[in-house]
Structures are given as C-alpha cells and as structure tokens.
Amino acid sequence: MPADAVTDTLALLNDTHTRLRGPAHVGVLVPWGNTIVETELPRLGLDRVVYHYARLVPARRYRDPDDFLAEIAAAVPATLHQFARLSLAGTLVACTSTGFLTPEAYQDTAVVDAFGALQTLLHDVKASTIILATPYPTRHTQIQAARLQEQGFHVIAHASLDLGLLDDFTAVTPDRIAGLVHGIDAERRSRADAVVLSCTAWPTIDATALLQHELGIPVVSSNLALAYSAVRLARAAEA
Template structure:
C-alpha cells in the first residue's frame, strides 16, 4: 500500500465558478474521458452519457453511426436533470456524416448541443485558419466525406491521410499518428494554416505535443477542439 506522502497532492480548487458540460460519448470510446479532463484541468466538470447503438457494434459503419444518433435522445435524457451550460456530441464522424439527423435528434435538448465537428470549425475560426491538412484513423470513404464537409463549411483541405481503420482507435500508438501526418505529400502541411487530427477515439495528446515541435503551425484534435470550445480559450 502506498504511503500517504507518495500520493499525488490534490490540485488547487479553481478560482471562480466552474462550468458543467455534458458529453454524449460512443459506448466503446475510452479517450474522451481520458483527454478532456487533462486539457481543462478542473476548469470544467464533465458529465458523460453513453451512446450504445442498437446493433451493439463498435466498428465505424453506417449502421453504427445511425445507431449512435438513435441513442442520442436517451443520452440527452440521462443528462437532463443536470445544471449544464452545454452538451457536446463527442463523435466527429457522426457529426459530419449525419448532420441533419443530429439536428433532429438534439432539437429538444435542454441546452445547446455542440458536435465535435462544430467544435473543430470553431477552433479553426479561433486560429484564423481557412485551410487544413487532415489526418484521420477512419476508413478512406469516411475521410472523403469529411473533406467534403469541411469544404462545405468554407475550409480548404490541402491534403488528407487516413489509417483506413474501422475500429481499435484507442490502441494506436502516438508514432502511428505522427507518421501519418508526416506522410502527407505534395506540401499539404506547408500549404495549410492548421493541421487537424479528426476523431475523438484515438489518443492525440502526446502526438500533438510531438508534432508541435516540428510543424510550426496550429494543431487541433477533436478532443482538444471540444476543450477549447468549453473553456473558450486554447488549453
């Protein structure tokens, strides 16, 4: 048993009021609850509700994404009695592939619902970025849909790269993410105002730290974008 003096000292309580935010999390996603508290450092209290698709799958397929949206009203109900400022839908791929369905599913939410894709757009606006290099773990066809979604939002994608995976994102090593970004060809990163690591389910915190040392431009992940939106400042 560790001695009391070996235990980590509790952090100081934040000065002033603390915001309470709700988060709708895909049921097998373990990175949202790992990264959000680290980046906000007790400026925000996060309250989570799990979205379990009816087919009980975890692979990124059309049925999985549709199932997450079907589960959204139930997730909102779980959060409905809490004193929340906002609720975040922490699934980027559902955010940009199911935009109309998300609006319908969240129309009766007690507070504003911000999707992970909304948060990415807000973060890019905060940095004044109008062009990006995009890296994702998604299947290539899903990444192509995201490129179109960014274009529709007025963001030019100078280049994109995908690991072409439909599951197992939390098991990825930081080196796999940094190699993916460094593998972008034809000067995609050099021509971009920012680099986006899309997806809330892969571990981006260490990868972002490593990439910042070499790329010399803003880097944003889905989870970081949610934190920036929740705190209204870059962590």
C-alpha cells in the first residue's frame, strides 16, 4: 500500500463530509426486505446528507434467490419515479449483488449501486489487493471476486458465511464478521491493502472499526461505501 494511503475509512468519510457547505438530498433505493441500510446510514453521523428512501419491490413472487435479485434490479427504473418531484444530488441503489450480477437491468439510469460505490472507495484509499468477506452463498462470493478481478482489483482471498440469499443477515455479530476475516490465511492477510465487507443487509459499522484496529488496514463495507458515494454526489452537486 502506498505511504500516503488512507487506513481509516470511517475517518475519511467524516473528513469528506465536513467539506460540504450545506445540506444535500440523496435518494436511496432499498431492497424491500433490507432493514439494515436505514439503520446503518444514520449511524455514520452525516448530518449534512438527507436521505430519501424508496423500496425496491419485486414485480412478482419468486422462489429462487437469483430470481429475487433479478426482480430487485428490474424494479430500479420504475422506483426512481418516486423521486421525480425531489431535487436530489443523486440516487443510490442499496444492493451490492445486483451490481455484480444484473447491472444491465438499470444501466441506462443515473444511479450509483453499492458494487460501484465499493470500487470508488477502494480506489480512493489506494487499495488494489483485497480480501473479500461476505454473508453470501459461496457461489455468489466467487462471482463477486471474479467481477472485482475484472475491474482491476487483486482478490487475494475471499471468505463467506455461505448463508442463503433469502436468509436473515441482520443477526450477524461484529465478532462473527471479524472471525470470518481472521479465518483467512495470515500470510494472505498480511499482503492485503484492504478488507471488503460486501452486502448492505448485514450490520458492519462496528466490525469495520474492530477490524481496522486489529489489522491496521482500511475496511470498506457496502453501506460505508454508499455513504461515501452520497457525500461525493453532494460535493459534485455543490461544485
């Protein structure tokens, strides 16, 4: 990692936020069953960012997790209309998996999804060699690792809790997340520039602080990355 690289992503977020001159409004599209996004974003203390939430509701019932994600992604264009009367600095899609599995569903819309937000924050902390940790099924974690590789990142190791995509991720504890990362080979951990905690549906703020303290490298979570992109959108609107 370069000598001038950022090692504390929470501090970077707060520093970037303090440069805002006034309040900014940002839309957030949230998968209908996700209760973590609206809990974590306010905890980050960005009092100059006003979030407006809308739910991404599938058009039909589904039985398969992949159908669920496809339906969530397909709902983005229509759900954006709920923000039509608002003056927003930009809109976020608070789902990481749609960004690496089905981004074509909303590629013609002006949104930033959590997968793109993760990459932006990784670039800004000058991280190129990363560890990926997720609650996802192993297959989806492997797909995300491959997509990150395609985007120029070296995924030196990845680990997952191997939960079902339709399972409840909200009860995953910071210690369990930290244990998932510490379960990766120590030699590989020592070569990583950053840890990525992917998924907006598991609680990661406390785990981010814990792992940064223990490992001494930046930790980038999906919700932290969304907040960072919200501030970037706000600063661009001010400019």
